[in-house]
Amino acid sequence: MDRFGFSISKGRQIDYDANSRHIAEFISEREPSFRVCIECGCCSATCTTGNFTSFSLRELQILMKRGENEKVRENIKKCMLCGKCTLVCPRGVNTRNVVTLARQAFQKFPANAV
Amino acid sequence: MQFDPFVIPFNIGLYFILIYAVVRSVIWFNDLSRPDKLRLQRGFFGKTFGQSIKEIFLESLIHRKILKSNPRLGYMHMSLAFGWFLLILFGTIEADVFGAHHLNAPYKSIFFKFFNPEHGRAGFEAAYSFLMDLILAFILSGLLLAVIKRFSSKVVGMKKTTKLRVLDKVALTSLWLIFPSRLLAESFTSGAYGTGSFLTGSLGSVLASFLPAQEMAYPFWWLYSLSLGTFFILLPLTRYMHIPTELFLIFARNSGIKTGDQPGAFREIQIYSCSSCGICIDACQLNFSAGITNIQSAYLMKGIRNNENVSDIAFNCLMCGRCDQKCPVGIELTPLRMLSRRAGETVESEQTILKKYFPDRKSVLPARPAADPSYTFLKQYEPAKTDVIYFAGCMTHLTPAIKNSMVAILEASGVRYNFLDEMGGVCCGRPLMLAGQDREARELINHNSQLIWKSGAHTLVTSCPICYKVFKESYYLDVEVLHHSQFIKNMIEDGSLKLNFLRRKVTYHAPCELGRGSGVYDEPKDVLRYVARLQETGFEDKNSLCCGGSLGNIKISSRQKSMIAHDVAAELTKDNPDILATSCPLCKKTLAAATTTKVADISEIVADAIIKPAIKKKLTEPAGKVKMQADFQN
Ligand code: SF4
Ligand code: SF4
Ligand code: SF4
Ligand code: SF4
Numbered sequence: 001m002d003r004f005g006f007s008i009s010k011g012r013q014i015d016y017d018a019n020s021r022h023i024a025e026f027i028s029e030r031e032p033s034f035r036v037c038i039e040c041g042c043c044s045a046t047c048t049t050g051n052f053t054s055f056s057l058r059e060l061q062i063l064m065k066r067g068e069n070e071k072v073r074e075n076i077k078k079c080m081l082c083g084k085c086t087l088v089c090p091r092g093v094n095t096r097n098v099v100t101l102a103r104q105a106f107q108k109f110p111a112n113a114v
Numbered sequence: 115m116q117f118d119p120f121v122i123p124f125n126i127g128l129y130f131i132l133i134y135a136v137v138r139s140v141i142w143f144n145d146l147s148r149p150d151k152l153r154l155q156r157g158f159f160g161k162t163f164g165q166s167i168k169e170i171f172l173e174s175l176i177h178r179k180i181l182k183s184n185p186r187l188g189y190m191h192m193s194l195a196f197g198w199f200l201l202i203l204f205g206t207i208e209a210d211v212f213g214a215h216h217l218n219a220p221y222k223s224i225f226f227k228f229f230n231p232e233h234g235r236a237g238f239e240a241a242y243s244f245l246m247d248l249i250l251a252f253i254l255s256g257l258l259l260a261v262i263k264r265f266s267s268k269v270v271g272m273k274k275t276t277k278l279r280v281l282d283k284v285a286l287t288s289l290w291l292i293f294p295s296r297l298l299a300e301s302f303t304s305g306a307y308g309t310g311s312f313l314t315g316s317l318g319s320v321l322a323s324f325l326p327a328q329e330m331a332y333p334f335w336w337l338y339s340l341s342l343g344t345f346f347i348l349l350p351l352t353r354y355m356h357i358p359t360e361l362f363l364i365f366a367r368n369s370g371i372k373t374g375d376q377p378g379a380f381r382e383i384q385i386y387s388c389s390s391c392g393i394c395i396d397a398c399q400l401n402f403s404a405g406i407t408n409i410q411s412a413y414l415m416k417g418i419r420n421n422e423n424v425s426d427i428a429f430n431c432l433m434c435g436r437c438d439q440k441c442p443v444g445i446e447l448t449p450l451r452m453l454s455r456r457a458g459e460t461v462e463s464e465q466t467i468l469k470k471y472f473p474d475r476k477s478v479l480p481a482r483p484a485a486d487p488s489y490t491f492l493k494q495y496e497p498a499k500t501d502v503i504y505f506a507g508c509m510t511h512l513t514p515a516i517k518n519s520m521v522a523i524l525e526a527s528g529v530r531y532n533f534l535d536e537m538g539g540v541c542c543g544r545p546l547m548l549a550g551q552d553r554e555a556r557e558l559i560n561h562n563s564q565l566i567w568k569s570g571a572h573t574l575v576t577s578c579p580i581c582y583k584v585f586k587e588s589y590y591l592d593v594e595v596l597h598h599s600q601f602i603k604n605m606i607e608d609g610s611l612k613l614n615f616l617r618r619k620v621t622y623h624a625p626c627e628l629g630r631g632s633g634v635y636d637e638p639k640d641v642l643r644y645v646a647r648l649q650e651t652g653f654e655d656k657n658s659l660c661c662g663g664s665l666g667n668i669k670i671s672s673r674q675k676s677m678i679a680h681d682v683a684a685e686l687t688k689d690n691p692d693i694l695a696t697s698c699p700l701c702k703k704t705l706a707a708a709t710t711t712k713v714a715d716i717s718e719i720v721a722d723a724i725i726k727p728a729i730k731k732k733l734t735e736p737a738g739k740v741k742m743q744a745d746f747q748n
Contacts, residue, residue, distance in 0.1 A: 033671065048508050051538040053491040077488040080541035080558060081549050082508040083665045087703060092672030100549055100668055104459075 019067030026105040027064070031097045037061055043085030043095055049078050057085055057095060064102065076102045116214065116229040120332070121221040124339040127346030128220060134350055134471070135358045141472070142362060145379030150371045157369020166368045174360050175199050179442035183393060186259065191391070193256025195357075200249045208242060224342070227300045227314075228335050231307040240311065247313040250300075253293050261290065279420070284344070285352040291341035299338050302331035351470050353416070359386040360443060373449035375552075381453060382473070384445045388415035394437035394447065399660055403681040404674040406430065411437045411447040414454065421473070423462045426669070428454035433548060433666025435630035439656045455550030489557045492540060494564055500532035503571040503593075505562075505585075507578030508541050509699040515714075516577055516699050519721035520598055524575075526724050527610040532569060542576075544584035545665045555588075563589055575601045577717065579628035579698045580665060586632060597628060598717050599638035599697045606644055613645050613723040618692040620646040620719070623682070623705065624658035625698035626666075638697040638716050645723040646693070651686050659685065661696075663704030676708060683709035695719060 028034045044056040055078045085095040172178045175196040181188030209223035234243035304310025305318030305327035400406040409430040417424040438447040506517050524531050543555035573594045585595045605611040628634045635655045642648045653659050662678025694713045706713040
């Protein structure tokens, strides 16, 4: 294959049997606006932390909704709660509360329950 | 020996509450930190003693502050507290002067009429009885107001009275019974003997005309004694604990004790001093604009007293400080709320009766577990050496007009400056603090502190009141921290900044973090007076409103925020100003979305007014860095 200069990309699907959406559920129970995010990415574009590192709140929200929590666990700590994302969000998602609740949830459930 | 078994409940209650108050005070005193103990000792035996006594008289008895903000509510509190005090004082004198002995046991003056039914027939005695009746009537009038208030909260001007627990209800009932039962007991006795003045005498003779007054009096004396005794014994379990606690609070506060950022005895004293008067509820915009009616400080205090998990209450608040300003007891509500935020979730625990009388302070605020650093990705660098640092702040980066105006102002004023977060900086840390995450905030504070320190600047100018407050209070820096309004005022006054007068009508909205939060009220208004016609609003200085956009509230929805913003914008543009001015990027953004009037930060207005030194620029080397050119008006 390599000889042709391309490769077949690795199979990739969202495995809801293995993934756990309990973090996402924890958040949307307490902050209903989490559900109305349209993943537009405005929050990531303005993000203070995103200015310094590859942190993206949009990505983390998508991952939590998919139940792929492991990447989120480490990264969600990087947010500075500055609030810029809340101001730019076109859907009125209360992003600061989403981040705060996510942090709480990860503290509450130390391991990703499968 | 004058004695009757009915005085026993009263005696038990009285001696119980006296001993309890002493024991509790000793516990509080012991719980104070060492420096606070010294402060209190110095305050108690020193100059502030007189001041405290005066304050106790004015606030705990007369209730001057409540009278000012709500006369009817104030009258209710005053008639009960001051009236009762007078009744005890004159009762004691009465028993001393007219009784069989001097220096009587308290029950003899409280039940004076029972033991001296013949007293008060004529002359001076009758005049004195008249006085005692007058005081009783004064109390009863207040009590009537209180009863009406409980059933229709409109009467005393409050929108919502605080909800009660069972124990509070029992205590409240016994409190309500005290004075009516005294009235009836005295009236029956007076009726039987033909004594008493305009109140007890007249009521007594009416009652005696169709009832056997002699027999009826005794049960009411029992009721009187029982309700007093019950009230005293339940008092520590109910909100009425505020009566003795407030005395301690006044001494502690006048001695210079502050809430600080650690939970301690002073926190507990303040929490028990809340009288649930409800003035904070009336002051809260969440209550009257956004329909959030269960998180106000009265409820926070009550929740903590009852050992509930208050984290939802603690976080659903704008931290605007309006309630803090208005609380007649002077409880430091905002710092107390911060303490509850730091604690995060607390466990609700069932409490034994003993625990309720002597609450275990430490169980209320557990420490949050330590964690690894969160912001290891931040790298230090060498900032350019400079005199003045301009730190715009995150919010200012979302309002470029402010940022650009500030650059224009800095250029025009000719100082040597460095725009520290021109390419986007690290957050100041205050939003994290407001979310109760102090450890994380410290990391950001350290990062920024090092940068500022390395720049060698002597002045730090920021456009954001949120940054200003944290730079001022939580950064340990050897630089002068200025909000841009202060900086602009300095520049105008030393002649560095020449401004035109703009002939515009302007109203000013004072941001919470800058005004109530940091005490900067005058500078922004002074600056505005230099360039425009400043109109008064009904919400000046300490009484200013919160725009609703505050980062203090993590829970509030965007709809509720905008409800508040619309109410505020409508209030502030009542007189049709040309510009609604503010001095906070977040206020600007929030208010601009809620009104059609132009909303501008004072820096934008000032930048508009700068007289451009057309020639001077060419002759002298500009001291600042000339990057962006003029005309940033939008
Ligand atoms: S800006 Fe709002 S809607 Fe867009 S991705 Fe972020 S949270 Fe979702
Ligand atoms: S609050 Fe967090 S996610 Fe939102 S902009 Fe600030 S750093 Fe980024
Ligand atoms: S906190 Fe202050 S204003 Fe609020 S109910 Fe208590 S005493 Fe009254
Ligand atoms: S600080 Fe402001 S929002 Fe919070 S309870 Fe007090 S008045 Fe209400």
